[in-house]
Amino acid sequence: MQDISKDTIAQAQMGDIDAFEKIYNVTSGFVYSLSLRMTSNKEDAEEITQDVFLKIHKSLKRFEFRSSFKTWVYRIAVNTAINFSRRVSKKKADTVKYDDTVDTAEEKDTMRDAHEKEHNEKLIQSMLGILNPDQRLCMILRNIEGLSYEEIAETLKVNINTVRTRLKRAREKLISHFHGKEVICR
Amino acid sequence: MxxxxxxxxxxxxxxxxxxxxxxxxxxxxxxxxxxxxxxxxxxxxxxxxxxxxDSSRHTPPAYLWNNIKESINVKQAKNPIEDMIVNLGMLLRKRKPAFAFATAAAILLVVATLIQIPMSREKAVNSYLNEQGEFLNYLGNGENGYAEFNSEGLGTGIEEIFL
The missing domain is CATH 1.20.5 (Single alpha-helices involved in coiled-coils or other helix-helix interfaces)
Structure with missing residues (x-):
């Protein structure tokens, strides 16, 4: 995620909607992607994204620059997405919809690349669908968003060893699913 | 290993x-x-x-920002006072050292005033007592005070009536 200047944040805190739009432009990709990966559903991802930005706007005035703005946004997004995901997973099975969620940059890709990307996206969603919300979140933050263990622990407000355990169990589950248990137990 | x-x-x-x-x-x-x-x-x-x-980053649809912006506007129109209070709170927080100094000065002023009030009362009481004391002394002084007063000859002295 690109850095946001302190001035932009301060302007948005004072109610400048253009400054808030700048924040949205920089952070919405992360929030929307995370929401989409957590729910596998476009409408749900839009609902979460909207909810996250309304929460950010409401609490922005209380942000005092003591922690990193990026981590602060991550935390709001992650909490909203995981709460939604837990609530929804109890009610219905996930529905995977990919058709119109792929990045616009894809238009420039060749048909073959686009096809490969789509195939990869389907694979990712099926992988993430195997995991529980906590494991899924750790995998997204680490393997897709590239956050360090420390950043994940800070974002989720958990111990760094909890992050390690969740990642280990997630990967064990995936390996067992795709290659059989013997690969781990051998 | x-x-x-x-x-x-x-x-x-x-x-x-x-x-x-x-x-x-x-x-x-x-x-x-x-x-x-x-x-x-x-x-x-x-x-x-x-x-x-290799996963790609997804971008939200363009209309989502408009929805968010509209929700913010509606919310602000509903609660303009709440918004003002929050802004004021933020301003006070931002000027923390100045605000802290002003608060300390105000507290000192209040304390000083509270100390001054009993002191000025005490002064007033003391001055009243002194005045009364002086007056009693004046009355108690037979020749210069009460007697002199009687010698004016108003004829209302209690001694004149009973003696």
Whole structure:
């Protein structure tokens, strides 16, 4: 995620909607992607994204620059997405919809690349669908968003060893699913 | 390094590049000599690490920002006073040193005033008592005071009536 200047944040805190739009432009990709990966559903991802930005706007005035703005946004997004995901997973099975969620940059890709990307996206969603919300979140933050263990622990407000355990169990589950248990137990 | 420990690290710190160079070297050496761990490393890379690394970033639809903006406007129109209070609170927080100084000055002023009030009352009481004392002395002084007063000859002295 690109850095946001302190001035932009301060302007948005004072109610400048253009400054808030700048924040949205920089952070919405992360929030929307995370929401989409957590729910596998476009409408749900839009609902979460909207909810996250309304929460950010409401609490922005209380942000005092003591922690990193990026981590602060991550935390709001992650909490909203995981709460939604837990609530929804109890009610219905996930529905995977990919058709119109792929990045616009894809238009420039060749048909073959686009096809490969789509195939990869389907694979990712099926992988993430195997995991529980906590494991899924750790995998997204680490393997897709590239956050360090420390950043994940800070974002989720958990111990760094909890992050390690969740990642280990997630990967064990995936390996067992795709290659059989013997690969781990051998 | 034991297989169990190597597998644990393979699935966590090693796969994520969070391992120190020494440990990394140990694991590589272990993988070279252990077929099971070598297979696990390959499976991890092929099935998990690489596909996730190549995932594309999704962008929200353009209308989403308009929806958010509209919701913000509606909310602000509904609660303009709440918004004003929050802004004021923020201004006070931002000017923390000046605000703290002003608060301290105000507290000192209040304390000083509270101390001054009993002191000025005490002064007033003392001055009243002094005046009364002086007056009583004046009355008590037979020749210069009361007697002189009687000598004016108003004829109202209690002694004149009874004696």
């Amino acid at each position: 034991k297989c169990e420990r190597a597998k644990e690290l393979l699935m966590t710190d090693y796969a994520d590049g969070e391992l120190g160079k020494t440990y990394e070297k140990d694991i590589r050496q272990h993988i070279r000599n252990c077929k099971g761990c070598e297979e696990l490393e390959k499976a991890l890379k092929k099935t998990i690490i690489e596909p996730l690394k």
